[in-house]
Amino acid sequence: MDMTNPGLAEGMHWNTSGNTDAYFVEGSEVAEYDAAAQSWVQKGDVIDLSGEVSPCVWDQSTSSCG
Numbered sequence: 001m002d003m004t005n006p007g008l009a010e011g012m013h014w015n016t017s018g019n020t021d022a023y024f025v026e027g028s029e030v031a032e033y034d035a036a037a038q039s040w041v042q043k044g045d046v047i048d049l050s051g052e053v054s055p056c057v058w059d060q061s062t063s064s065c066g
Contacts, residue, residue, distance in 0.1 A: 011046035019055060026053045 005014040005025075012027045027048035031040040059066035 009042070009046050012048050013050040015050060017051075021051050021053075022055050023053055026050050 001017075002013070002015040008014060008025065009029045012025065012029075014024055016022060016024050027046060027050065029046050030043045032043055033039075034041045054065075056065035058064075
């Protein structure tokens with residue numbers, strides 16, 4: 001599945017490919033609230049790691065991805 005999501009920052013992707021890429025969103029942005037302007041100001045570029053994050057199988061005994 002690969003689609004456009006209007007709720008994401010420009011440059012981020014909303015996609016998945018079954019078990020090989022199970023995460024819809026693999027990115028973010030860093031923003032700071034400007035009280036004077038009463039708005040959020042983006043700091044730096046959007047971080048998009050789409051397709052780069054390995055699937056995680058949670059191991060409860062070690063509390064980590066196995």
